């Protein structure tokens with residue numbers, strides 16, 4: 001395959017799927033009077049909860065704040081431990097530190113990169129309060145096994161579902177078995193409002209607490225305070241400032257309607273990658289288990305670790321946008337310095353982190369561009 005003459009080929013790592021429906025809805029909200037958490041946010045929360053098959057959802061500014069509020073709402077703080085995975089974006093463990101608690105890492109399974117449920121029990125201490133798994137790349141953890149273990153041990157499960165709004169496993173969606181599930185609408189996530197997040201759950205009292213915590217612990221929602229006649233409001237908890245606004249909600253509602261169609265498009269792109277790369281020497285693919293409907297957030301391959309950085313360089317020289325998801329959290333300089341982590345502590349996560357390359361995956365990825373990515377990758381691992 002040749003590059004088109006004269007112009008270097010450029011395959012973006014990510015392109016969003018926003019279109020005329022989102023532009024229209026945002027314009028409609030901008031023409032109204034209410035911009036912050038009002039009727040659009042409430043409508044999105046209802047629709048998202050319905051999609052997820054949970055009783056309640058609360059819109060927030062990011063998944064990072066969702067995770068933080070979830071921990072605070074459950075009363076998890078200083079002196080408490082939260083079991084989580086080192087194979088994630090730093091936000092997962094940072095949120096635990098923001099709450100004043102201690103992240104306790106447990107290694108992952110090689111096939112999916114998800115928290116190894118079989119290793120969780122050995123990490124539990126009298127201080128453990130919760131398990132915080134990540135549904136990595138859109139492929140759900142074994143939530144049935146994890147929820148059963150958590151209830152046996154008397155622990156909460158807070159799901160980091162930033163990659164997995166629309167995924168399911170064994171007929172279960174994020175938020176259905178966990179105490180709370182947290183989602184991200186960051187710029188590169190499957191559905192996006194540039195920045196944004198959501199907390200989902202079934203416990204009405206807990207969700208009411210989450211809703212207060214997103215706005216300073218005030219007992220009345222902002223929309224009520226600004227509509228109708230003035231009524232005194234009171235602060236009853238020490239909360240934060242983390243509410244979603246109506247502009248974000250207006251962008252998200254049309255994407256929610258298309259989310260299954262968008263997932264199908266991602267699925268087709270993944271099938272094409274899998275077919276083209278399955279038998280290429282030097283490339284190892286992650287597994288999607290049969291029982292799982294992946295949200296296909298990220299498509300990653302493993303290449304020989306000593307070659308990985310050269311593969312990243314070669315792909316970029318061919319105009320292909322790449323990323324690494326993830327170099328493990330425990331080896332970040334901050335975590336090494338403050339918590340004493342070293343190489344060798346979580347060998348499976350480290351082996352993935354040293355070998356992984358993320359390729360472009362989004363509904364707007366054209367077949368010709370995907371072919372170019374495949375070609376460039378095959379050349380790079382030769």
Ligand SMILES: *Cc1c(COP(=O)(O)O)cnc(C)c1O
Pocket residue numbers: 061062063064065088089091092134160162163183184185186196197
């Ligand atoms: C993106 C991401 C987050 C953070 O989401 P924000 O909305 O940017 O705060 C958390 N966890 C994982 C696994 C992510 O990929």
